[in-house]
Amino acid sequence: MRKHKAIRVFMVLTVVLIQIVFLTTIIKDKYENDNFVAILSILLLVITLFFGYRYINLHHKNYEYEKIGVIIWVPIGAIICYLLNISAGLGSVLSAGITGTLASLIPEINKESRYLEKLPAAIYCGVFVGMSSSEIVPSIGFVAAAGLLAGVLLMLSKNLFLGVGGKLGTVAFVGVIIVSLLYGLAL
Numbered sequence: 001m002r003k004h005k006a007i008r009v010f011m012v013l014t015v016v017l018i019q020i021v022f023l024t025t026i027i028k029d030k031y032e033n034d035n036f037v038a039i040l041s042i043l044l045l046v047i048t049l050f051f052g053y054r055y056i057n058l059h060h061k062n063y064e065y066e067k068i069g070v071i072i073w074v075p076i077g078a079i080i081c082y083l084l085n086i087s088a089g090l091g092s093v094l095s096a097g098i099t100g101t102l103a104s105l106i107p108e109i110n111k112e113s114r115y116l117e118k119l120p121a122a123i124y125c126g127v128f129v130g131m132s133s134s135e136i137v138p139s140i141g142f143v144a145a146a147g148l149l150a151g152v153l154l155m156l157s158k159n160l161f162l163g164v165g166g167k168l169g170t171v172a173f174v175g176v177i178i179v180s181l182l183y184g185l186a187l
Contacts, residue, residue, distance in 0.1 A: 011157050016049055018174050066155040070118045074154060075147030077103065077126025078172075082143040085130060092131040099127045121168065125154050128172030142179060150175030 027041045077099060084095035103123035107116045129137075129147045137143050150172045157171060 007156055008160065011153070011160055014153075015170060015174060018177055019049060020046060022177075066118070066122075066158045068155070069115065070122050071151040071155045073119050073122040074126040074129075074151030075144050077123035078129035078143050078147030078150070079126075079140060080123075081127045081130025082132075082137065082140060083130075086134050092133075096127045096131050099130070100124050103127075122151070122154065125150055125168040125172055128169045129176055132176055136176065136180065142183065146172075146176045146179040148175075149179055 023045050024042050027045070081092075081095045081099045084090045084098060085092050088095075090098070100120075100123075103120040106119045106123075107113070110116055126147045129150055130143060132143075132146075137146065153171045153174055154168070157167070
């Protein structure tokens with residue numbers, strides 16, 4: 001039980017920390033000359049996030065994790081979208097649309113399969129990774145690593161942030177950000 005709670009706390013803190021850093025950076029850039037407005041905006045942001053995470057029921061009480069057989073489709077979706085986006089030159093929106101549409105048809109192969117029913121969401125999480133600009137995501141290896149990390153985060157966050165729109169995109173964003181930081185540190 002302690003392990004599950006630690007994983008839950010780790011996931012929530014990771015998402016909150018990245019949200020705060022990212023939004024603080026945006027606010028700081030926007031209000032470069034007006035420090036009072038920037039500090040007030042950051043303070044309001046932190047208070048809103050605190051109360052949002054503290055008092056809104058975003059999580060189930062039981063602990064479940066997505067199966068690895070489903071999660072492996074996140075990097076596959078990322079690579080397919082990336083290849084359509086960068087290599088085929090279709091652009092991120094069209095590449096995401098094609099990959100997402102094809103992913104949504106997978107459950108039609110066998111309508112009674114519980115496994116196939118879960119694949120579109122996993123693939124679409126990967127699509128958000130593959131939509132990244134080539135300036136942010138420089139190679140297919142980077143995409144695979146970010147997709148794999150996003151898959152692990154998706155696996156761990158199965159019962160977290162329920163009913164909140166944007167979970168797949170947020171998980172993909174966190175995967176890309178963490179791999180970008182590691183990539184930047186390695187250079």
